[in-house]
Amino acid sequence: MQSDTELLKRLYDRFNARDIEAALAAMHKDVMWANGMDGGHVYGHEGVRNYWTRQWTTIDPHVEPTGFSGGADGAFDVEVHQIVRDLNGNMLSNKMVGHIFRIEDGLIKRFDIR
Numbered sequence: 799m800q801s802d803t804e805l806l807k808r809l810y811d812r813f814n815a816r817d818i819e820a821a822l823a824a825m826h827k828d829v830m831w832a833n834g835m836d837g838g839h840v841y842g843h844e845g846v847r848n849y850w851t852r853q854w855t856t857i858d859p860h861v862e863p864t865g866f867s868g869g870a871d872g873a874f875d876v877e878v879h880q881i882v883r884d885l886n887g888n889m890l891s892n893k894m895v896g897h898i899f900r901i902e903d904g905l906i907k908r909f910d911i912r
Contacts, residue, residue, distance in 0.1 A: 802874055802901050803866045809906065810863050810878075816854060818847055826905040834911055857890065858883040864894075874899040875912075 805824055812821040822843045825831075830839050831846045840849045853859070865877040875898055882891040896912030 802899075805901065805904065805906070806866065806874065806876060806899060807863060810861055813850075814860055814862075818850060821850075822846060824906055826902065826907045829906055830908045832909050832911045856885070858885060858887070872900070874901060 809821055809824045812818075812824075825843065825846065828842055829846060830841055831849065832838075833840050833849055835849075835853060840846055860881045860883075862879045863876050864879055867875045875896060878895050878897050880891065880893055880895045881889070883889055898910040898912055899906055900908040
């Protein structure tokens, strides 16, 4: 069984590769996922699939985790270097962000942006 860190590293890798199905395999079927574009959350595999598909038609995000730590309340915190480009390759954003995950039974149950 893979560790939470390995699970999250694979998630980021599959997101950057635009491999939606492999990324969704790391998530609970009823996952609650932060919508960084519009606010709020999307729900379930279809919600994440639709959100990412729409996102990738407007921007080209790339996320690299740089640090992992367990939070006091059972959450898993990830420091992330996020680069966002437009579809022509022009840099829109280059910054560090914080991601918060809740993992249950080896699957991501919830994702929030700090």
